[in-house]
Amino acid sequence: MAISKKGLRQIIVDNREFYWRFNEKVFVIAQES
Template identity: 60%
Template structure:
């Protein structure tokens, strides 16, 4: 499984190239206050990491605006690798939520 190529953003972490993406349009789930998981994948199409940092663009539920920056993504990738994310191997997507990996 791979992330759709359109709209990918490139980031380098410890000499490895990763790609991440944020949807331009607000999804149905976000409109209903479900947090968006930011997909990240190594350039060699390994296991996908879904980063959950509480990002949601739901205005109806009183959410404050949150800017997602490359530095946030870079630190979350490093955190996931430290916790055991095997980004170079194939497998089911893994989630990073509150400093924990969930397979």
């Protein structure tokens, strides 16, 4: 199962976006408490 460079780059971008949103939520929760 080979992943093309373009596909791999898309996975990296998706993960980065997911972690950014996740960290933003954690930050908001931390500020509210």
